[in-house]
Amino acid sequence: MTTNKKFLCSAGITHFTIFPSGDYKKCNWDWNYKTGTIGNLLQDKEIKFLSKDELVCPHNYKTVSAAVQQCYCKRNLQFDLNGNTANLFSKNNECIEKNITKVSDLSCKKATIELVLNTICNYNCPYCHNSPVKPTTNGNIKNTLIIVKKLFKQFDVLNFRLALTEPTLAVSFVPFVKFLYANKNKLNNLLVLTNMSKYKRVIKAAQLLKEKLTVCGSIHILENNFNPWHVIKLHKSLVRNECGISYHFIMHPLVEKYSTKYEEFFKFFGIKKVHKCEACGNNWRKVPSDFLPKSYSIVKLLSNEHK
Numbered sequence: 522m523t524t525n526k527k528f529l530c531s532a533g534i535t536h537f538t539i540f541p542s543g544d545y546k547k548c549n550w551d552w553n554y555k556t557g558t559i560g561n562l563l564q565d566k567e568i569k570f571l572s573k574d575e576l577v578c579p580h581n582y583k584t585v586s587a588a589v590q591q592c593y594c595k596r597n598l599q600f601d602l603n604g605n606t607a608n609l610f611s612k613n614n615e616c617i618e619k620n621i622t623k624v625s626d627l628s629c630k631k632a633t634i635e636l637v638l639n640t641i642c643n644y645n646c647p648y649c650h651n652s653p654v655k656p657t658t659n660g661n662i663k664n665t666l667i668i669v670k671k672l673f674k675q676f677d678v679l680n681f682r683l684a685l686t687e688p689t690l691a692v693s694f695v696p697f698v699k700f701l702y703a704n705k706n707k708l709n710n711l712l713v714l715t716n717m718s719k720y721k722r723v724i725k726a727a728q729l730l731k732e733k734l735t736v737c738g739s740i741h742i743l744e745n746n747f748n749p750w751h752v753i754k755l756h757k758s759l760v761r762n763e764c765g766i767s768y769h770f771i772m773h774p775l776v777e778k779y780s781t782k783y784e785e786f787f788k789f790f791g792i793k794k795v796h797k798c799e800a801c802g803n804n805w806r807k808v809p810s811d812f813l814p815k816s817y818s819i820v821k822l823l824s825n826e827h828k
């Protein structure tokens with residue numbers, strides 16, 4: 522599918538990214554602030570919406586790239602410049618405004634929020650594409666709660682997505698989840714992208730939010746601290762609490778040769794599907810070619826035993 526035309530995007534009315542500083546933008550693709558911020562939710566009373574003219578997508582994608590399909594624009598609706606649905610990416614979109622056909626129909630009562638709780642990670646994957654947003658922070662409970670209280674006051678239905686770096690490390694992660702639990706009548710879904718190292722915190726979220734939580738677990742076997750048992754323990758809890766689940770094996774030339782054994786291991790413990798994803802960083806650090814994942818020997822032993 523290709524297009525050379527500019528189009529409008531619902532980001533800026535139904536989809537925002539909010540940073541720890543309170544700054545918010547219409548799109549999480551551009552987190553170097555190239556398209557500028559709309560406002561600051563620690564200072565503004567509520568989120569301001571962009572006007573129709575400002576909804577033009579700054580990226581002007583000529584093809585529906587992997588990045589667009591996987592992460593970013595699929596949560597937005599696309600329209601042609603007359604404001605009618607352009608249907609460029611809508612087939613697999615996760616947007617909560619699926620029935621909208623005109624930009625003027627966009628509801629200002631439902632929103633999807635990419636909430637950046639922190640900008641640090643405890644892993645050091647050689648392909649990491651998350652160049653940290655400055656200044657580096659592990660978040661702030663008071664500010665996070667000020668921001669989400671304003672959002673719950675303004676919107677009737679909310680989706681949240683916690684991504685970038687490792688959100689479960691943030692000091693505000695657990696208080697944020699507790700706040701969502703206390704206000705779950707307005708919560709549609711919380712999606713957490715995590716490396717699963719802080720799996721106990723995610724289990725706590727699963728126990729509280731149940732089917733309103735979706736976990737997207739990234740498997741990074743090149744990181745020495747990756748522990749496959751954490752994945753198993755988390756998985757059991759997610760199943761028990763009827764949460765949404767998906768797992769992603771982050772691929773790298775050195776991962777390829779080990780991945781089958783890991784897949785067998787996970788399958789034995791009930792994880793039937795692990796998606797293979799391209800690592801999309803463009804500044805890969807060198808890993809010695811004889812590198813052996815720390816967890817490989819036990820994974821190999823168990824998967825061979827259970828064949």
Ligand code: SF4
Binds near residue numbers: 645685
């Ligand atoms: S877990 Fe994710 S954010 Fe952390 S170092 Fe690895 S790729 Fe980067």
